[in-house]
Amino acid sequence: MELTRDLGENRMGGYGSGRVGERELITNLRFLDVRWMNKHGLLKNKGVKTINWSRNGKPWGKMEILVEADNIHLIYKESRNDGPWEDKDVEIKLQKTPCRYGGFQYWFECPVCRHRVCSVYLSDTWCCRHCGHLAYPSENEDELERLRSKALKLKEKLGSEYWIKPKGMHQKTYDRLRETLLEAEVKADEAFDEKVKRLNQRIMSFGKNNP
Numbered sequence: 368m369e370l371t372r373d374l375g376e377n378r379m380g381g382y383g384s385g386r387v388g389e390r391e392l393i394t395n396l397r398f399l400d401v402r403w404m405n406k407h408g409l410l411k412n413k414g415v416k417t418i419n420w421s422r423n424g425k426p427w428g429k430m431e432i433l434v435e436a437d438n439i440h441l442i443y444k445e446s447r448n449d450g451p452w453e454d455k456d457v458e459i460k461l462q463k464t465p466c467r468y469g470g471f472q473y474w475f476e477c478p479v480c481r482h483r484v485c486s487v488y489l490s491d492t493w494c495c496r497h498c499g500h501l502a503y504p505s506e507n508e509d510e511l512e513r514l515r516s517k518a519l520k521l522k523e524k525l526g527s528e529y530w531i532k533p534k535g536m537h538q539k540t541y542d543r544l545r546e547t548l549l550e551a552e553v554k555a556d557e558a559f560d561e562k563v564k565r566l567n568q569r570i571m572s573f574g575k576n577n578p
């Protein structure tokens with residue numbers, strides 16, 4: 368079984384660093400999402416599966432995944448800073464929790480903190496986003512602004528009643544614009560939530576230090 372996972376455009380490229388302060392952006396890393404793997408039947412049968420990574424539509428490495436009952440092994444070659452190629456075999460444990468409506472949900476166990484997580488990222492090592500101190504692009508103010516202005520422009524295009532197709536616009540065009548608008552709005556909301564959460568954390572730790 369072989370699948371290709373496109374990680375999309377490296378959108379942050381335009382902003383230069385690909386980092387938020389000291390923190391690496393998750394969008395610059397290869398990652399595995401347990402829900403994506405399960406959805407595509409990768410966890411169904413034991414054995415070796417292949418994942419090809421791509422970025423901007425171009426190949427961006429590949430890895431074999433040996434699926435066992437309670438874990439997966441990530442098998443690939445890695446070269447860091449143009450150094451020699453090293454063979455890697457990384458074990459990620461799987462956990463299962465029952466779903467409310469029957470069946471069960473898979474989780475990865477982060478190899479570092481051992482918490483149940485949906486995604487593991489290849490940073491310095493394979494780990495969850497907390498252990499890797501990874502940042503979402505939305506933690507970047509520029510990104511939030513970009514999403515907001517994107518949503519605004521799309522709304523202008525679609526008119527004030529953007530939930531109704533403007534006269535004369537092709538259904539396909541309308542569907543595409545609406546889809547993009549919804550996506551931009553959801554992402555902008557998420558970015559905003561993150562911002563509020565960080566502000567709250569700051570306020571809480573401020574309170575803690577100043578009784």
Ligand SMILES: [Zn+2]
Nearest residue numbers: 477480495498
């Ligand atoms: Zn972790």
